[in-house]
Amino acid sequence: MKHLPKHLRPKWRYVAVALETDPEVSLSRGAFQRELWYAAQNLLGDAVSADADGTVVRFQFGNGDGSAVVRARRGHVEDLRAALACIETVDDATVAVTVRGVSGTIRACEEKFIPAGTERPDRREVAFANGRRRAIVRGDRVAVDVDGERAYATSEDVE
Amino acid sequence: MTGFYEAVHARPDGESTVRRCVEHAASLGYEGVVVRNHGDARADVDVDAVADAVGIDVVDGLEVRANSPEQASGYVGNYRPKYTVLLVHGGTNEMNRFAVEQDRVDVLAHPMRGDGDFNHVLAKAAAEHGVRVEFDLSGVLRATGGRRVQALGDLRKLRELVEYYDVPYVVSVDGTSHRHLRGPRALAAVGERIGFSREQVEDGLREWGHLVARNREVTSPDYVEPGVRRGRYRDRPDTDGNRSVTDGDDSGA
Numbered sequence: 001m002k003h004l005p006k007h008l009r010p011k012w013r014y015v016a017v018a019l020e021t022d023p024e025v026s027l028s029r030g031a032f033q034r035e036l037w038y039a040a041q042n043l044l045g046d047a048v049s050a051d052a053d054g055t056v057v058r059f060q061f062g063n064g065d066g067s068a069v070v071r072a073r074r075g076h077v078e079d080l081r082a083a084l085a086c087i088e089t090v091d092d093a094t095v096a097v098t099v100r101g102v103s104g105t106i107r108a109c110e111e112k113f114i115p116a117g118t119e120r121p122d123r124r125e126v127a128f129a130n131g132r133r134r135a136i137v138r139g140d141r142v143a144v145d146v147d148g149e150r151a152y153a154t155s156e157d158v159e
Numbered sequence: 160m161t162g163f164y165e166a167v168h169a170r171p172d173g174e175s176t177v178r179r180c181v182e183h184a185a186s187l188g189y190e191g192v193v194v195r196n197h198g199d200a201r202a203d204v205d206v207d208a209v210a211d212a213v214g215i216d217v218v219d220g221l222e223v224r225a226n227s228p229e230q231a232s233g234y235v236g237n238y239r240p241k242y243t244v245l246l247v248h249g250g251t252n253e254m255n256r257f258a259v260e261q262d263r264v265d266v267l268a269h270p271m272r273g274d275g276d277f278n279h280v281l282a283k284a285a286a287e288h289g290v291r292v293e294f295d296l297s298g299v300l301r302a303t304g305g306r307r308v309q310a311l312g313d314l315r316k317l318r319e320l321v322e323y324y325d326v327p328y329v330v331s332v333d334g335t336s337h338r339h340l341r342g343p344r345a346l347a348a349v350g351e352r353i354g355f356s357r358e359q360v361e362d363g364l365r366e367w368g369h370l371v372a373r374n375r376e377v378t379s380p381d382y383v384e385p386g387v388r389r390g391r392y393r394d395r396p397d398t399d400g401n402r403s404v405t406d407g408d409d410s411g412a
Contacts, residue, residue, distance in 0.1 A: 082352045094339075
C-alpha cells in the first residue's frame with residue numbers, strides 16, 4: 001500500500017534494552033519478542049499493548065549477552081518499560097532485562113546505547129565455595145557449577 | 160537526599176554472590192544494597208570491603224525466619240546488635256502480628272505472602288512502632304496467572320491500609336538472583352501501572368537508605384539519644400541541630 005504522508009505516520013521512540021543470562025544460553029529474536037508481548041499483554045492488557053507497540057526491531061545475542069532495540073509509540077515508553085521489567089525468563093532462562101536508554105531513531109539508539117561485541121567466555125576451573133570448580137568466565141563475571149547448581153560470582157569472589 | 164536502595168538475598172540464600180548483586184545494582188543506578196539473607200543462610204562477607212571496591216553502599220541485614228513468635232523473639236534479640244537492618248520474614252498472621260509490635264524490628268517483609276494478611280490493627284501497630292512494611296513486587300514481576308492476580312490484589316489492600324494509617328514502608332523485588340533486580344525507573348513504571356504513584360515507589364526505595372542512616376547513627380559510639388551526641392558541638396562536621404553533651408571523659412573525671 002502507498003505509505004502514509006509524513007505527518008500521519010506514527011511517532012516512534014526506540015528503547016535500547018540489554019539482556020544478560022547464562023553464558024551457554026542462546027536466545028532468538030522471536031523468543032524475546034514473544035516474551036515481551038506476553039509480558040505486555042499480561043500487565044497492560046490488549047488495548048494498551050497495541051498502543052505501546054513493542055516490536056523488536058534490532059536484536060543481537062551471543063554468549064549469554066545481548067541487546068535489542070524495541071519500538072514504542074511516543075508517549076507509551078513508560079508502559080513498555082514496565083512490560084520489559086516483567087520479563088523474568090526467555091526460553092526458560094532467567095534474564096536480566098535492563099533499559100539502557102531511549103532515542104528517537106534506530107540509528108541513534110544503536111550508536112548511543114548498544115555496545116559493540118560481547119565478552120568471549122572462557123571455561124576454566126576456579127576456587128569457589130571450598131573447592132576447585134568448573135566455571136565459565138566472561139570478563140569480571142563468573143558462572144560457577146556448585147554441586148549441580150549454578151552460582152553467579154565475580155572474578156573477585158574466585159581468587 | 161538519599162539515593163535508591165534495594166534489598167537482595169545473596170548466596171547461599173540466593174544464587175548470586177553479594178559482590179555480583181552489588182555490581183549489578185550499581186549498574187542499574189542504585190546507591191546501596193541491603194543484604195537480606197535469612198538467618199539460616201547467612202552470607203559471611205565483609206560488606207564494607209565490597210562497598211569500597213564497587214563504590215556503592217552495602218549494608219549487612221538479616222531476615223529472621225521463625226515458626227513462632229517465641230522463636231522469632233529469641234532470634235531478634237540475638238541478631239539485633241549484630242546487624243544494621245533487621246527484617247522479619249512475614250507471611251503468617253502470627254509472625255506479622257509479632258513483627259509490627261517490636262520496636263527492635265526494622266522491616267516486616269512480604270506480609271501478604273502465603274496465608275499472611277494485614278489489617279487496620281497491624282497497620283496502626285506498625286505505624287506506632289516504626290516498623291516498615293514491605294511492598295514486595297516479586298509477585299508482580301515473577302509470578303503469572305492467578306497467583307499474580309492475587310499478589311496484585313494483596314498489594315492493593317496493603318497500600319490502602321498503609322496510606323490511611325501513614326505506615327512507613329519500603330519497596331523491594333525480594334530478589335534471589337542478581338537477574339531479579341530491576342532499575343528504579345523500571346520499578347516506578349511498574350508501580351504506576353498497578354496503582355502506586357511514582358513517588359510512592361521511589362520513596363519506598365529511598366526508605367531503605369533512611370533506615371540504614373538512622374540505624375548507623377543510633378549504633379555509633381557518640382550517640383546518646385535523638386538529637387544528643389557526645390563531643391564538642393563545634394568539632395562536629397554536621398552540626399544540624401545536635402546539642403553536645405559536655406561531660407565525663409575529656410574533663411578527666
